[in-house]
Amino acid sequence: MRIADFALERYFAKWEFAVEHVACASDVEGWSMAELLALADDETRSMWDGLRLGYTESTGHPFLRAEIATLYDGITADDVMVFAGAEEAIFCLMSTSLQEGNHVVVTWPGYQSLYEVARAAGAKVGLHLLRGEDRWSLDVDRLMRSLHDETRMVVVNAPHQPTGVLPTEAEWRRLAGECRTRGIRLVGDEVYRFLEHDGATLPAAADLDDRAVSIGVMSKTFAMAGLRIGWLATRDHAVLDRCARLKDYTTICSSAPSEVLALIGLRARDRVIERSREIVASNLALLDDFFARRADAFTWVRPRGGSTGFPRLVTGGPAGTSADAFAARLVDATGVLVLPSSTFGFDDAHFRIGLGRTDLPAALEKLEAFVGPSA
């Protein structure tokens, strides 16, 4: 299989563990084991204490699948398959659902594997451009016009990474309805679901249509990226069956400790989500204030959900005009890492900033000192 490099991951491979502040992470500050185990109920505590490190059920632990199903309205444990992160779920879904000649539309700029794996499977990808001047909003009419007879799938990441855009419920339901009418599979990358800053949690794709697929993960809203537990939810069991056959060649089954820890986290999800929302809300308030003060250097479209934002450099402003150059100078001088938009193949004017890490206030102080005083 030939597949283009995942530019964002190559960038992180170079920098993530070499810098003082990762100010562009998309995950939320991870839970410690001690804090997480303190949330266990009697059943999960004894599952943890008595855990045997053998292979696990390929589709995922039945208790975990049942718990994941409760995140949805019309999904049962049998409609859920567990993977090694959302990444493996995306890989299996795109590789087995698409082939040469198919067309797929994907929101962009966005998470590269959502369209790169589709390309590697032979599909033609139409990128649905989100525009900063439109506050990154999803343009359902324009998206619908890009569909044609060969379109098999529409992939929407909402809340969206990196822009933080969140469609309105009316837009989302309209898109789902159009896809259903035209027999096109809607895929919702919902890994930032439940992290809305303004606006309600959208209904999951898998709840809107029998053929639609929802992608979820423990890494973002649930702040446990190190578990590497993600999932697909869909009532279309043919999709899950095809994925299961590919998973036999990838991980076979999930990590036994991670499954139990994910179950503990999901059973305590009110507390887990509340913690993530608190971290993100306090960082967002700081960023709103920072970008309001530094409108000479940055343009800020406030994210509506998720744990990232995508500011733009003001042309001719004190931070310079090239995001690549800005990111390189910043990390060199301060140890603060931001993610330039070229890693999304997008432009050279934006960068991703992360809302989920507790060292963001310190990173922002360094960034501000680096940019220097306002004119």
Ligand SMILES: Cc1ncc(COP(=O)(O)O)c(C=O)c1O
């Ligand atoms: C939109 C989106 N989907 C999927 C993923 C993959 O999640 P994970 O790395 O936890 O598998 C990410 C990670 O950044 C993401 O931003």
